[in-house]
Amino acid sequence: MTRGEKTTPSSERAPRQYRGRVVNRREFSAQFLWIELEAAGFAGAGPGQFVVVHCADESDYVAGRAWEDSGDWPRAKSAELRNRVALVHRPFSIADMVDGANGSRLALQFRVLGPGTSWLAEKAQVGAQLRLVGPLGKGFRMEGVRQAVLAAGGMGMAPMLFLARQLRRMGTEVVLLAGAKTRELLPLEITAGAVIDEEGEPSFCCESFTELEVKVGIATDDGSAGRLGLLSDSLADYLSRHRELCQTGSVVYTCGPEAMMSKVVQTTQVHQLPCQVCMERYMACGVGACQSCVCRQKSERSEDGWEYKLVCNDGPVFDGQSILW
Ligand SMILES: Cc1cc2nc3c(=O)[nH]c(=O)nc-3n(C[C@H](O)[C@H](O)[C@H](O)COP(=O)(O)OP(=O)(O)OC[C@H]3O[C@@H](n4cnc5c(N)ncnc54)[C@H](O)[C@@H]3O)c2cc1C
Ligand code: FES
Structure with missing residues (x-):
């Protein structure tokens, strides 16, 4: 897609229920997983939109089905409560839409935290079918952006690859600043042998972003990778070093913990840059x-x-x- 080309606003596409077949799965640490799904007809999604996934076995919804059959209110059985079943869907950002042999594949990236994501980590094996609804919500606005700085804290990384891919297709220059508490909690695959700048200056250090010609700067709270300190401070320094960004057509996009995003917004106000938060x-x-x-x-x-x-x-x-x- 080229700049100026019109896209149908994603909000105009009605969400639907899909069955997605897992066709690829990557575990890039004990905590983070990347899965790709083929879901016939799933299309028209933009970066920043999300899906909700049923993260429990169908038999775990027995209480709800009994209600439909009998007209009684559902009652969770003590076994369900003890086992901490994820009875409501869990939301996940669309991490990427990639071309596959049978049309577009939908990618999700997630961190294993509680019952829903633990179920997903166990059950989302290649060949498994997942039930999901989407695309949901309103995503990032990208029209007319010349330079974009992406600031991702922790699992706020999830929508960033898709966003970077779409922005690059529109001819936008993109740089990613990523932060986490420690290197282990950074949901990024660092290219083997890549040098990560200790001042947080972006470099070609992550394969999936390098393919898009996007440099990545890293900050960790304990200094175990990249710059020592908070991502919001790393962004503030980056914007001070790159004053040329403070001009029309530059946008900061951010996703992550709210405390981090509020500091990112404060920083962009100082530099008079628009900021979109997920x-x-x-x-x-x-x-x-x-x-x-x-x-x-x-x-x-x-x-x-x-x-x-x-x-x-x-x-x-x-x-x-x-x-x-
Ligand atoms: C629009 C949206 C997009 C998301 N995208 C992703 C994604 O791409 N990848 C990903 O790993 N996670 C994402 N999340 C968060 C994800 O939905 C939760 O981690 C997940 O629901 C946890 O479910 P669980 O049953 O495993 O754990 P739970 O037992 O429900 O929660 C485990 C821990 O995670 C915390 N938690 C749960 N939900 C949230 C939340 N929404 N925000 C902050 N903390 C939370 C809880 O406080 C608890 O400490 C997204 C959330 C939203 C609202
Ligand atoms: S999640 Fe139900 S209204 Fe937003």
């Missing part, structure tokens, strides 16, 4: 029904000067300066 709130339905994912945003329409927005439907990507952190 929020990750707890979600139950993912489709605007349960109201569990609200965040407060500035609003001129409301007397109090703010209003609630739904991260699942109105976001997850928002203008960083509109959010009340």
Whole structure:
């Protein structure tokens, strides 16, 4: 796709339920997995959008089915509670859309944390079928961007490869700054033998981004890889060193813990750069029904000067300066 070419806004595409067959799986540490799924007809997704995945066996939904059959309210059995089954879908960013032999493949990247992601890590073997709904939410806006700085904290890395790929297709210059507590918690595959700059200056050190001609700068809280310190500080220094970025057409995109993203937004305000943030709130339905994912945003329409927005439907990507952190 070239710059200026019109794309159908992803929000216009209605989400659907799909069965995705796992066709590729990579474990790049005990905690992080990358899976690729073939889901017939899944298309039109943009970076920043997400899917929700059923992370439990069908037999775990017995209580819900009994309700449908009998009209009684569902009651979780004590065994289900003891086993901590993930009864509501779990949201995951679309990590990439890659060409496969049978059309587009949808990639997800996730960190194993609790019952849902543990189930996924065990069951998402090559050949397995997963139930998912998507594409959901409103993704990153990319039109007219000349230079993009991507700032990813921890698992906030998940939407970044897809975003970098789409921006590069539109001719945008892209650089990625990635941060984590330690090297082990960095969801990135570092190229063997690559030199990671200790000041956090980006280099071609991650294969999947190097293929897109995107340099990556790394920061870790304990200094075990790249620059010692917080990603938000690394970004502040990077923007001070690269003053040429403070001009029309440059955008900072960020995803990660909210404390980190709020500092990233403050930094971009200092440098007068627009910043798009991808929020990750707890979600139950993912489709605007349960109201569990609200965040407060500035609003001129409301007397109090703010209003609630739904991260699942109105976001997850928002203008960083509109959010009340
Ligand atoms: C729009 C969106 C996109 C996401 N994309 C990804 C992704 O691409 N890869 C990925 O690994 N994770 C992603 N997450 C987070 C992911 O959904 C949770 O890690 C997952 O639901 C955990 O489920 P679980 O049953 O394994 O653990 P749970 O028992 O539900 O949670 C385990 C731990 O994770 C924390 N946690 C759970 N959900 C969230 C959340 N939304 N934000 C912050 N902390 C949370 C809990 O506090 C708890 O400490 C995303 C979340 C949202 C809302
Ligand atoms: S997750 Fe249910 S309304 Fe957003």
